[in-house]
Amino acid sequence: MERSPLAPATFPNLPAIDGVTLRVARAHYKDWDRCDLTYVELTEQTAVAGVFTRNICCSTEVEMGRESAAGGKARALVVNAGNSNAFTGFRGREAVEQIRGQIAAHLKCAPSEIFVSSTGVIGVPLPRDKAQAGVAAALTTAPCNWQTAAETIGTTDTFAKGATASAMIGDTRISLSAIIKGSGMIAPDMATMLGYIFTDAAIEPVLLQHMLSEANRRSFSCITVDSDTSTSDTVLAFATGKAGNAPLASMDDPGADAFQAALTDICLQLAKLVVRDGEGASKFIEIEVTGAVSDESARRIGLSIANSPLVKTAIAGEDANWGRVVMAVGKAGEPADRDKLAIRFADKWVAQSGLAVDSYDEAPVAAHLKGRDIRVGVDIGLGDGRATVWTCDLTHGYISINADYRS
């Protein structure tokens, strides 16, 4: 698959996180010549928090991960690429339990401290023999770097995705490094967005969960490629505590705000990278909604626009078809008043108070639409609610990836 035209030029320079060791191996889940099993060993007492898909038909991995994250402690993460193990019933559960048991015996810890994710085709049980051999190989191989791990968790991804951030907690600088895979809320047949954030900060699991949920609300919950919510979406944050800061236990602790800001920042970076690898994407679209009755209402309106095939195809065609934005606002099911609505591309208002602006000059708008990064603004005119969401355009590439080839 050709590298997305929206990809960053290079993989960023991610700092090592004390207490985190990365390894990859070949489990041969598919008939391919690449590593497809990622093993991350975490120091004892690593805190963990997670957010997971709300798809009711979620995978065993998601169910077990949600249970384990509630425990707050993690010793290892395994990511299988090439098979999502979703909708595989008791067979899928047995495969995950086997992996957890194998690693727990090696680390002498509880199986519930082992987190497993799988990404790939839905409906095929993860082969237990391949998983066992892959895990055995990973436990004995030499550690690798972030980029290799980011490549190994990928499936239809066209580039490896990583991000970093840092914050001061008291006098201690803490670091965050993260990797993610996905070409949308769902990558077809590959059914997953998986993201992993690692930090050396010391932080209580309950607070980490609170902060991750808050960061998720403003990042992963604000992106869409194709409106299809995966059965396996998972974002996990691991905190090893090795930085030596005074442990964070409450949002009132010094440094908690700084850590929240860094965590939200790294989640936003990851979320935007997924959109930039959206299937068939040729343009990155930022939609800013203001004047809604609440922030949540603004987010829903933004996603209604971002999920509209007609808006997405119009932008793909570099067509300043703002009537389709009007339509998408109106169908969102959120409070709006047609005659107060205003719409802009970049900073150029094209419609205000429910009709086209009198002086509308399409030339600067058309020029903006020829670029790679498109900005759409909508003011609802009713309140102070605001949100920004991100998506990509809908092109022939999406159809080719999802319809032209049999899975």
Added chain:
Amino acid sequence: MERSPLAPATFPNLPAIDGVTLRVARAHYKDWDRCDLTYVELTEQTAVAGVFTRNICCSTEVEMGRESAAGGKARALVVNAGNSNAFTGFRGREAVEQIRGQIAAHLKCAPSEIFVSSTGVIGVPLPRDKAQAGVAAALTTAPCNWQTAAETIGTTDTFAKGATASAMIGDTRISLSAIIKGSGMIAPDMATMLGYIFTDAAIEPVLLQHMLSEANRRSFSCITVDSDTSTSDTVLAFATGKAGNAPLASMDDPGADAFQAALTDICLQLAKLVVRDGEGASKFIEIEVTGAVSDESARRIGLSIANSPLVKTAIAGEDANWGRVVMAVGKAGEPADRDKLAIRFADKWVAQSGLAVDSYDEAPVAAHLKGRDIRVGVDIGLGDGRATVWTCDLTHGYISINADYRS
């Protein structure tokens, strides 16, 4: 535009409806050489009922039509093709009021008895001079047949769409004839599904509205092409009363059930015709959901599947990718239990009780998917709720129509 491969071979033979006269004219709303204004004159005392888009940013035509339908009486219908007049503020309203005034003066009736629809690009006020000349021409030209009227209300439609039904009310046979336009819940830039049903039955407006709403719930509310809800969707039913049946005033009246069945039948015919003209469609897809907690829940699950780009591209690619159906059930936001879910293509079950059937043989499923008419079945396993929805596949044709050409 090439005729849809899913189009019926010919336009059906629609009976004339006593009390209904059709005429068409050229208003030149766009730079095209075709009739684009349809005028339907209705006998005095014609009852009317309507269902309209729930898009908050609806057109003036929809607002005024909703008000007028509440009055229950109609004398004429005007349909403008090539301009939806939506999101045009006071200018749009003035244009509609002018048309109603012009015809009301001619017919010596109240302007509120004149129904106006417009379909086409959003955001451009309907030109009043062209509308006036077009209406004047239509008032004096010779009557035309149903097919000509069906062609004249069309925009991006690739074929004219009509349907008929009949029922016995007491000893009287009543007829229904109907026309519709649209290539989906929205036809891009053309922003409209417009449907008109005419009958010679005598029926009270309140009962007609009740019956139309019921028919709509099982027909137009169960189709989708691209999940984008138009600003102008309108379906109107007109009853001239010329058949001479004992007027229907209640569902308990003899013949009311028969009329409801005929009305629902004709609405279903129309709804399926719109799907068969879905933009870029190459396959007609029927999705039957059973075992949901309620009929409404079944309908929502069905539409979640029907709106999933990944399901629609899989079917376009003739790929029996039932994992995507699982995903779409799970994201619907309705009660479901992964481990009770069963999925079939045509009559072949591919998954049951939350995993693939042991004896799964893809050959008959693959053969079914090569056809034009695809049937997907989903059993939720929780209750007695059921619904059937209809959609089409998502192909390169949709992208080409909506992205490759500037509007």
